[in-house]
Amino acid sequence: MRANSNSPLRQPLALFGIAILSIWILLAIFAPLLSPADPIAQNYGQLLAPNSHNWFGTDSVGRDVLSRVIYGARITLPLSMMLVVLAMLVGTAIGAIAGYFGGWIDAALMRFTDVVLAFPGIILAMAVAAALGAELRNAVFAVVLVAWPTYARLVRGLIISQKNADYVTSSRLLGASTSRTLMVDLRPNISGPVFVLAALEAGNGMLLLSGLSFLGLGARPPSAEWGAMVSAGANNFDKWWLAVFPGLAILTAVLAFNFLGDALRDILDPRTAKALRE
C-alpha cells in the first residue's frame, strides 16, 4: 500500500499516539512485574495523599492507586479493543448487506440503523446495561450495540459507491459470486476507511465503557477499572488523587487512539476523509 505524504503537523502526534499506546500495552502485559503492589491488597493506610511509597496515593480501603491504574489497563484496553472489533464486524456486515443488495433489504436495515442512532449513545448504553445487569461483560455488549451503526453507515456508503465500479463488473463477468465479490474484490477497497473509523472510534468506545463503569453499570469492585475508580474519586472530591490519575489514564489512552486514527486517515487515501464526512 503506497503511503501518501503525511503532513508534518500530523506526524509527531502520530508518533506520540503510538508511544502512549505502546506504554500502556507494555504496562498491561507486564503489570505483575511493573506494578509496585497488588491492586486489591488493602495494605496501606486509607486515603493517603501521593507520597514516596504510594506515588499515586491510596484509596478509601487502603489500596495503592498506582498499582490499580496499571492493572486497570489490563481491563480497559483489551475490552475497548474487543468492543471496537465487535462493533466493526457487526456494523460492516449489516452495512455491506444493505449496500450491496439494496432494495427492501437496504431500506429495512437502514431504518433499523436509524432507530439505534436516534438514541444518544450513553443513554442507550445505560438502558441496555441496566436491563442486562451491571457487569463488565454486559457493559461491553451495550457499547457494541451503540457503536455499530456508524460502521454500518460508512460501509454501506462505500459499498454503494464501489459496487458498480468497472473492476467489480469485470470480476463478475469472469464468474465471481456475490460472496467472492464482497470478500475478495470489495473488501480491500473498504477496509482502509473502516480501520480508520475503528481507530477514531476506539477512544469513544473506551469513554463509553468507562462511563458505564463510572455510573456503576459496568465493572464491579474490587475490579481496578478506570471508570469505576473515577467514580469512587467523585465521592471524595477533596482527595483529588483518587479521580485524577485514573482520569488521566483514560485521557491519555483516548488521545492516543485519536492521534493514531488521524495518522491512519492521512496515510490511507484521501477518499477516507471524504467518506467519513458522509
Added chain:
Amino acid sequence: MEIAPILELKEVSVTYKRPDRSRVIAVAGVDLQLYPGEILGLVGESGCGKSTLGKAAVGILPTSEGEVRFNGNVVTPLSRSARSRDLLRLQLIFQDPYSSLNPRRKIGDQLVDGLINSGTSLDEARETSAKLLERVGLSRSTLTKYTHQFSGGQRQRIAIARALTLQPQVIIADEPISALDASAQAQVANLLVELVQEFGMGMVFISHDLSVVRQISDRTAVMYLGKIVEIAKTDQIWQDPKHPYTKALIQAIPKPDGKGSMPRELLGDVPNPQTPPSGCRFHPRCPVAIKECSQIEPVMTITDNRASSCLLNNEVPNDERGKVVS
C-alpha cells in the same frame, strides 16, 4: 453451409430510467450478428447508444426488449447469482484502464480470478496468467505488482490478458483505446487485431474514432440515436456509403493530405433521445430528406450482404432477414 453467428442481437432495445423517473430509450430495436474471427466496428457519435449496446450485448445492462444470444445461449444480465457458465466466454474490455482493475489487489490475484471461479487449481491458473501477460507484451513480474505502478496502455493490456484467461469466443471492446495516449493507442489496437487472428475470436470494436475502425475492422456498423443506420464491409462503407448519415460522418473527417480542404460540418444537434424525431430519426439534419422521411420509419434494407435504413435506398425491399435479394 452458412456459419452461424456467435453473437446475435435480435430487436434489442435498452431503456434507462432517469433520476426524475422519465425513461430514455438509449438503444431502439437493433439487429446485429457477429461471426467468429471477424472484427465488427461499431461507430457513432456521442449519444448514439453504442456503449449501451455493447454493455447490453455482454449482459451488464438488461435489455428492455429483444434478446441477445451467445452461442445459442440467451445472455442473461448480471444479477445476484454468479454468471452462468455458458456465458463465461463472452467478455468485455472497458474504456477506462484506470477503473477496470482493482487498485487494492495484486495483478496476479486478479488475473487468476476467472480460472479459479471455473475450478482451475491456483498453480495452473498462475501459470496461464503468466503466459498471457507475456503474450500481451508484459513480463511475468507484473503478477506481483499493483495497478498504480503501470501506465494506461499497460493497464489496458493487463485487462486484455485478464479477459483472455477464459479463452473468450467473443470480446466486446468498448472504446478500448480512447483513453490512451497516441503511442499506446496503436499498440493496443494492434494487439487486439493480432489476438483476434490468433484465437479466432469475434470482436465488436466500439469507437468514435472512425479512422482506427476503418483500418482494423472487417465490417462496420454505423449507429445514430439508438439505431443502426448502416452496416457493411468496411471498404464498402468508406467507398460507397449508402446512408446520408454515414456520408456526413465520412465527409466530416479532416484529411491530413496537406490540401487544405475543410471537413464538411453537419448542421444541427443530436436530438434528445427521450423525444426522437418522427419517422427517420435523422431526417431533421439530413441534406437529402424528403417529405416521407418524417412520416415513415425506414427499415434496414439488405442488399448484397450490406444493409442501410434509408427510404431513398429502398428500391428493393428485403423479404427475409439475411437473405440476399437481387
Added chain:
Amino acid sequence: MTLLEVQDLTVRLQTKNGFATAIDRLSFSVNEGEILGIAGESGSGKTMTALTLLGLLPPHAKVSGSIKFNGQELLALNSQEWQKIRGSKIAMIFQDPMTSLHPMLSIKVQMTEHMTTHLGITYKEALLAAEELLGDVRIPDPKKALNSYAGQFSGGMRQRICIAMALACNPQLLLADEPSTALDVTVQAGILTLLDRLREERKLSIIFITHDLGVLSSITKKLLVLYAGRETESGMTSTTLQSPRHPYTKGLLDSLPQPDASERLLKSIPGFPPELGKQPIGCAFAERCTYAQTACSDHELIPTVLADGHKFICAVDPFGAISQEGEGS
C-alpha cells in the same frame, strides 16, 4: 503584417531533479489573419508554449528569448500590463469545454463580467454584445442561451460559447489548445468551419495546437512540429504534410490509419515521447528514429532551410532525394 514574433524562446521549469527544459530555443511568427498550427504529442511543449504567450507560467519558471506582440516585448511585462493583454488582446480556448465554463453561473453572467471588466462598458451594453457574439458563433436562440447554464449545452455548443467569450474583447490572437479533440467528428467540423470564418471576418490570427494532423491540414496555413520542446520541422502546412523531411513528421503521418492499407495493423513510432528532463545534445528524437546515425546524438544540429521557408532540423535527411523530385513540380 507580423502580429507575433517569437525568437529563441526557452522555458525552463523547476522539477524535483533540478531545472528541466520545457521549450528549447523556439522561433516562429504569426501574421495578421493567419492560422499557425503547432503539432505535437503530450510532453512536446505545445501547451507550455501557449501558457508562455499568456504569461501564465509558474513563478519559478525561467524564460529567455523574445516574444514580440504588435512590436511590444511580452517577456518584459509586469503582471498589471499582462492583465491588459491577457483575455483581451490574446485570448485562449481549451480542450475541455466542460471545465472551461463555470457550472453554477449563468452564461450571461460569465460573459458580461468578462466584458465589463476589460472593456469598461455597462452591463446593458455587455449584454447586447454578448447576444450578438453568441449569434456570431451560431448558437441557436442566443437570448435563451444567455439565461442558461453550462450544463444545459452539448460539448460542441459549450465550445462555441467559449469561443464567443474569447472573442468578447476583440482579440487579435486566439490560442486554441486542442479545442476540438474531445468533440465528435461532425461537431469538430463545425468548430473548424467557425474558426476559419472568424479568421476571415475579423482578421483574427489563431495558433491552433493539436496532435491531429488531419485537423491541422484543413485549417492551418503554416505548421510547426514540436518534439520534446524543440522544433523539428516547420513550413507551409501543405509542403510539410505532403513532403515531410523530418523522420518524426513522417512517423506521425505514417502512424495515421491508412485508408488503403492491405493489412489491419496500425503503424506506430516505437517507444514513447521523452519525459520532461535535460535536453540531449543532439536530436531528441534520435532514440526512436529508424534513420538515426551516431552523428545525430553527437553534436548540435543545424537547421536546414529550403527555398520556400520550409525548415527542418535533421542531420540525416532521409527523404531529401524523394522530396526534391516532388517539390520541384
